[in-house]
Each structure stands twice: as C-alpha cells, then as structure tokens.
C-alpha cells in the first residue's frame with residue numbers, strides 16, 4: 001500500500017470517542033491521512049465496544065461488513081482487548097489489533113502494516129494499564145462546541161454485571177495539570193462545553209492524590225477563559241461528597257446536572273449487583289445542595305433473580321423520586337462476569353415488559369418536568385439547524401448530548417449562530433423536547 005487513506009469507524013460510548021480522537025490526532029501528527037468516507041479507504045481503523053452483548057454484535061457486524069467490502073482492518077478498543085484470538089482466527093482481513101491501553105502505539109502499528117503487507121500485528125497489553133499522562137494530540141470529531149475530556153480510565157468497583165474492569169483495568173486518574181492543559185487546547189480549538197467522562201468521576205484523584213479531587217479539578221477548569229459549561233458524567237452513588245456537591249452549586253460554569261447511574265432500588269438486588277445501598281439518600285443530598293438540579297440515572301431491569309416484588313419496588317422508587325432524565329436497560333447476560341452465572345435468569349420477554357412499564361412511567365414524569373420550564377427563559381447551546389422543522393436545535397444545561405432532551409428554537413430576528421449560547425423563552429413542552437423563541441441578544 002502506498003500512502004493510503006485510513007478509514008475510521010468509532011463505536012460505543014463517548015469514552016471510546018475520545019480514544020478515537022486521540023488516535024486520529026496521533027495519526028495526523030505522524031503524517032498519515034484519515035477519512036470518514038470508507039469508500040476512499042483500503043485500510044480501516046475500527047474502535048470497537050464490547051460492553052454488552054448488543055454492542056459486541058454491532059462491533060462484529062461492522063467488522064464483517066468492512067471485510068466483505070474488501071477492506072483491511074485495524075481493530076482497536078474493547079473487542080481487540082478481549083477477543084484477540086477469536087478476531088485473528090476468524091477474520092483473515094485483520095491486519096492489526098491494538099488494546100485499550102496501547103492506543104499511543106497506533107501510528108507505529110499503522111505504518112508497519114502499510115510497509116509490509118505480510119505483517120499481522122498484535123499490540124494488546126494483558127493488563128491495560130498504561131493510560132497516558134501527557135497531553136496527546138486530538139482531532140475533534142465530537143459535537144461542535146462540545147468536547148469530551150477523559151479524566152480517568154478503568155474502574156476499581158466490581159459490579160457483578162459489568163465487564164469494564166476486565167476490558168479497561170483498574171481506576172487511574174490523570175493529573176489536574178494535564179487535564180487543564182488538554183481542556184485549554186480543546187477550548188482554543190472551539191469547545192465551549194467540556195464534558196468530563198470516566199467510569200466513575202466521583203472517585204477522581206483517589207489513586208494519585210489519595211483523596212477525592214473532582215472539586216479541585218472543577219475549580220481549576222473553571223479558570224479557563226472562554227469555557228462556558230463544564231459537565232460531569234457518571235457519578236458513583238456510594239457516599240455523599242458534600243464538598244463536591246457544594247462546589248457544583250457554587251461554580252457558575254459547572255452545569256447543574258448530575259448523571260448518577262443507580263441501577264436499582266431494592267436492597268437485595270443492589271447487594272446482588274455489588275452496588276451501594278440507599279440510592280434515595282444520595283438523591284436527597286444532591287437536591288439539597290444543588291438548587292435547580294436535573295438528575296439523570298440509568299437502571300437495569302431483569303437482573304438475575306429479580307422478583308415481581310423487587311421490580312415493583314423499583315417502579316415505586318422511580319415514581320416517587322421523579323428524576324428528570326432516565327434510561328432503562330434490560331439486563332444483558334455475559335458469562336465472563338459473576339451475574340452471568342447466577343441462577344434465575346429472567347426471560348427476555350419479561351425483561352422487555354418490565355422495561356416498557358418503566359419507560360411508560362418516565363414518559364409522564366418527563367412531561368411533567370418539562371412543563372415546569374414553560375414560560376422560563378433558559379440558556380441554550382445551539383448545535384445545529386433542523387431543516388425539516390425549520391428551527392435551530394440545541395441543549396440546555398440540564399441535557400447531555402445524545403441522551404437527553406433537545407430544545408428547538410425559533411429565530412425571528414436572525415441573530416442565532418450555531419455554536420453560540422442563546423437565551424430562549426420556552427413556549428411548549430413535549431415529553432422529551434422543548435420548543436421556544438430566541439430572545440434578542442442584549
């Protein structure tokens with residue numbers, strides 16, 4: 001192959017997207033050309049996800065489709081980390097595998113593959129623990145004015161349904177200095193919102209500073225000029241870190257949004273999941289210390305052994321807590337983790353019907369929460385223009401990209417610019433969307 005363009009496919013969560021962006025930055029710096037049009041590429045880099053069965057299936061489907069189109073494949077990420085023998089054995093088009101802790105080697109791997117067509121390279125560390133500390137180049141493929149900042153990698157918890165610690169290793173934070181430097185770089189390149197991500201952002205700093213240091217990181221990031229919003233994804237509900245909650249309330253740039261996966265409410269199910277107890281106490285503390293906060297959570301229904309009574313406990317909990325945003329997943333069995341071998345696995349039919357009941361419940365809760373915003377003027381980050389509706393579309397501080405509500409905005413004065421923060425008078429609320437009018441810039 002002579003100077004080929006490298007096609008890119010990124011699958012899975014925002015954490016994976018940031019890894020892809022780092023790899024693209026490294027490839028670009030090494031003088032390699034990348035393209036998002038795979039028709040132009042003979043060699044494709046696919047950053048895969050293996051979190052749950054559906055994600056693995058999607059990853060494998062993408063690989064097979066590209067192989068069938070005659071592409072040669074460089075597979076990175078979770079699937080490469082966990083299934084290297086299977087991938088090498090079953091897909092002859094695989095030219096290289098790069099594990100979750102080895103992404104900084106991507107340029108060397110790609111160059112070697114291009115130079116010698118007989119080579120197959122495997123760079124997969126057994127324990128994926130060499131997370132980078134230095135600020136690496138990044139090519140932002142994210143969401144315009146928003147950029148993700150991965151503050152830590154891996155996880156020290158051992159929830160019985162979760163394969164992440166096997167795929168990503170133990171929890172390891174990056175230093176405040178390196179994160180501030182990377183955030184400044186992202187802001188300089190157009191980011192107005194920085195979204196902090198990791199498997200468990202509340203634990204940030206515990207490994208390197210011997211204390212929870214997310215509040216310190218927020219204060220340091222808050223100093224960055226031209227940065228407008230800081231959003232934190234994925235709190236862990238173990239204990240109430242009052243200092244953190246007060247810091248979120250106090251710093252204007254930190255959005256009043258808490259994403260805290262609770263997974264269940266029933267004490268026995270939580271214990272079987274190896275998750276913290278008393279989720280209601282954590283919610284109470286968040287609401288107490290952060291006025292006007294929106295809380296997002298995710299839950300799993302159909303965990304092995306979940307009885308009707310335990311499910312009803314969850315249903316009542318959600319009905320009483322009235323969380324602003326909510327995702328429900330049906331339990332996905334994986335035999336590599338303890339829950340996959342637990343007795344009393346629940347049928348798919350029952351899991352789906354339980355999920356449906358929670359979604360129906362949340363439909364009403366979400367409508368009610370959105371109705372409360374009608375008549376209020378809120379700040380919206382404009383992210384695009386919806387041609388079909390003839391309206392601008394954006395997000396409020398209470399909504400994360402891709403998973404939460406959108407705000408559709410009329411622009412009678414022609415002032416609105418994509419990437420700007422605009423004051424919008426909310427005039428109509430639907431279950432998962434808001435509609436409003438841009439106010440003239442003062």
Ligand code: SF4
Pocket residue numbers: 155156157158159162163164165199200236
């Ligand atoms: S805290 Fe999250 S990432 Fe860590 S083991 Fe539990 S579910 Fe997995």
